[in-house]
Amino acid sequence: MSALPRATELGLIACHVCGLVCSDAATAQPGPGQALVCPRCGSGLHRRKPASYTRTWALLIAAFLMYVPANLVPIMRTASLNDIDDNTILSGVVELWIKGSPDLAVIVFVASIVVPMLKFLVLGTLLVSSQRGSDWARPQRAKLFRLVELIGYWSMLDVFVVSLLTALVHFSVLSRVEPLPGVIFFGLTVVLTMLASMNFDPRLIWDGRDTDD
Amino acid sequence: MLTPVHPIERASPLPAVVLQICEDCDTVHRRHALARGQVAQCARCGAVLERHHALSLNAMLALVLTAMIMFVQANVWPIVTLGFNGQYSSATLWGTIIAMWRQQAQIISLLAALTLFFLPLLKMLSLGWLLWFARRGRRAPGFVPIMVTLHYIGPWTMSEVFVLGALVAIVKAHLYFDVVTDPGIYAYAVLTLLITVFAGIDLRQLWELTPESPG
Numbered sequence: 001m002s003a004l005p006r007a008t009e010l011g012l013i014a015c016h017v018c019g020l021v022c023s024d025a026a027t028a029q030p031g032p033g034q035a036l037v038c039p040r041c042g043s044g045l046h047r048r049k050p051a052s053y054t055r056t057w058a059l060l061i062a063a064f065l066m067y068v069p070a071n072l073v074p075i076m077r078t079a080s081l082n083d084i085d086d087n088t089i090l091s092g093v094v095e096l097w098i099k100g101s102p103d104l105a106v107i108v109f110v111a112s113i114v115v116p117m118l119k120f121l122v123l124g125t126l127l128v129s130s131q132r133g134s135d136w137a138r139p140q141r142a143k144l145f146r147l148v149e150l151i152g153y154w155s156m157l158d159v160f161v162v163s164l165l166t167a168l169v170h171f172s173v174l175s176r177v178e179p180l181p182g183v184i185f186f187g188l189t190v191v192l193t194m195l196a197s198m199n200f201d202p203r204l205i206w207d208g209r210d211t212d213d
Numbered sequence: 214m215l216t217p218v219h220p221i222e223r224a225s226p227l228p229a230v231v232l233q234i235c236e237d238c239d240t241v242h243r244r245h246a247l248a249r250g251q252v253a254q255c256a257r258c259g260a261v262l263e264r265h266h267a268l269s270l271n272a273m274l275a276l277v278l279t280a281m282i283m284f285v286q287a288n289v290w291p292i293v294t295l296g297f298n299g300q301y302s303s304a305t306l307w308g309t310i311i312a313m314w315r316q317q318a319q320i321i322s323l324l325a326a327l328t329l330f331f332l333p334l335l336k337m338l339s340l341g342w343l344l345w346f347a348r349r350g351r352r353a354p355g356f357v358p359i360m361v362t363l364h365y366i367g368p369w370t371m372s373e374v375f376v377l378g379a380l381v382a383i384v385k386a387h388l389y390f391d392v393v394t395d396p397g398i399y400a401y402a403v404l405t406l407l408i409t410v411f412a413g414i415d416l417r418q419l420w421e422l423t424p425e426s427p428g
Contacts, residue, residue, distance in 0.1 A: 004257050007239045014234035017364045019417050021232045021241075040420060041361055047239075100384045108381055142237055142258040153368055156328070160371075160378030161385070163325055164292070167304035167312035168386060171297045175389065179318040187321050194368065202237040206258065 006206070008047060017043040049201040053131060056200040060123050063192035066185045067116060075182035076162045080175045088182060089113065089158060111157040112186075119193045122148045123200060130204040138205055145202045152197055155190045159183055235260055266418055273414065274344040280407045281337050286400035287372075288330070292379055293398060296391035303395060306330065306375075328371040336366050343419060352423045363416060373405045 007014060013022050015038040022038065022045060036045040049055075074086035087095065089112050097105035122144045129136060162183045169177040233242045233253075237260040247253060247265040255262055268276070291303035304312075306329060313322035339359045346353035353359070379401065383392055 004240045007234045007241050010241055012232070012234060012241060014236065014239070016236075017361055018420055019234075019236070020420070021234055041357055043361060096381070096385065099388050104381055104384050107377070111377075139258060142260070146237070146260065149368075153371055154374055154377075156324075156371055156374045157378050157381065159321055160325070160329075160375050161381045163309045163313050163318075163321060164304060164379055164382040165385065166316055166318075167309040168293065168295050168302055168382070169390070170302060170312075171300050175297060179313060179316050179321065184318055184320050187324055191324065198368075202258075203239045206238040206240075 013045045013047055015041060015043060015045055016049070017041050048203055048207075049199060052199060052201040052204060053127060056123065056127060056196050059192050059196035059199060060120065060127070063189050063196060064120060066189040066192060067120070070182055070185035070189050073182035073185060074180045075158065075186060076165065077178045077180055078169075078175075079178065081173065086180065089186065092158070108157060108161075111154045115151055115155045116189060116193060119148050119152060119197065123193070123196055126200060126205065130207070133208050135208065141205050142202060145197070145200070145205070148197050152194050153190070155193075156187070159187045159190070233262055235262060264413065264415060266414070268414065270344055270348040270422070274341065274348060276407060276411060277337055277341045277344060280404060280411070281341065283400050283404040283407065284333065284337060287397055287404055290397035290400060291395040292401065293383055293386075294393040294395055295386055296393065297389075305397060328369055329375050332366050333370045333372055336363065336370055339363055340416075347419055347423050350423065356423070360416070360419065370408075372401065373408055376401045376405045 007021075011023055013036070014020070015022065018038060018041040020038055020040045022036075037043070038045050071089055074088050076087045076092065078085045078087070093105050093109045093112070096108060126141055126145060129141065162177075162179050165177040166179050169175055231244060233244045234240070235242065235255040235258060238255060238258040240255055240257040242253070242255065242262060244263070245253065247263065249265055249267060251265045253262040253264075254260065288306050291305050291308075294301055294303035306325075310322050310326045310330070313319075313325065339362065343353050343356065343359060346356075376398075379398055383394065386392055
């Protein structure tokens with residue numbers, strides 16, 4: 001046992017919602033099948049987020065299934081009198097790099113391509129290593145998780161760009177911008193990866209071979 | 214070797230002010246009073262446990278009110294106007310949401326309405342409500358459900374992402390059109406600054422700053 005006691009060892013539970021420290025003994029023992037309830041905010045108390053591995057895996061796989069068409073299907077159509085131009089996420093970045101400003105292209109590249117890929121890689125790694133009870137690079141894995149939580153929602157950037165351009169560019173037949181299905185897949189990818197990282201319990205990184213829940 | 218490092222914990226009920234559990238790794242810490250600018254970090258995983266609250270309740274309320282004024286501005290004024298062969302076209306946030314709905318992207322429209330309008334609005338209103346009562350040392354009516362709702366709203370407000378998105382859209386549109394930035398974008402920029410200031414504040418302090426029973 002280490003010098004830093006963990007809540008489970010002391011019979012304590014922290015409320016996920018309000019952070020209150022509760023002890024097993026002080027909280028009224030409910031009957032079988034009933035959940036413990038936080039005395040301060042009324043939320044259910046859990047030692048670990050319930051079914052964390054199952055839910056995170058399910059959401060991550062669902063997100064990946066959305067991610068493939070999000071990258072292959074065009075997200076935006078620019079139509080003018082004489083031509084129609086469909087852009088995918090990547091071709092949009094390339095266009096911005098060539099014609100517009102390379103620095104913004106880098107930002108969009110990071111938000112739309114690097115961040116989602118990073119999320120898949122990091123969450124996948126965390127899930128596999130925690131399920132194996134690995135003690136490899138625990139502090140670094142904890143940091144990676146916090147990074148993913150912090151930057152995850154910035155991937156919505158491209159979705160908002162397409163939305164704004166759609167609203168702005170509607171000059172009858174001369175020039176219009178329309179959203180294409182790719183942007184829906186991409187929006188769903190972002191939401192699903194956010195849900196996946198919320199459902200992952202970072203405490204599992206430190207749990208050794210303990211089981212889920 | 215087992216040393217009795219935790220005699221206090223044996224006594225229950227536990228005073229919340231004494232102990233603190235790291236949300237990231239479940240390590241139990243003793244709480245210390247923090248000096249200005251100090252941050253308590255978890256000894257095991259390095260997560261931030263608690264920050265010193267530099268802002269008073271009044272200052273926070275003032276920030277929320279400022280953010281509300283900016284939010285109204287950001288929604289009333291157009292964000293940007295495009296010019297093309299003498300035609301002009303401008304967009305507001307709601308114009309954007311409606312345009313996506315009409316273009317068969319209802320899911321995106323719904324997402325934008327939630328993350329850019331309804332949830333930020335709900336967040337500001339509930340914060341204002343809670344702080345208004347908290348500065349007089351009281352718990353607002355509906356304190357508990359509102360605090361729980363605020364916890365779940367968490368990362369689902371994306372105004373700051375929208376600002377960067379608007380910037381990218383402006384640069385892209387600038388290739389083909391005349392672009393005029395409108396007041397909405399400035400209101401959004403200020404709103405983003407306020408959100409950044411607010412992001413550093415741990416709202417859980419409200420549980421302890423106000424007494425358990427109202428009145």
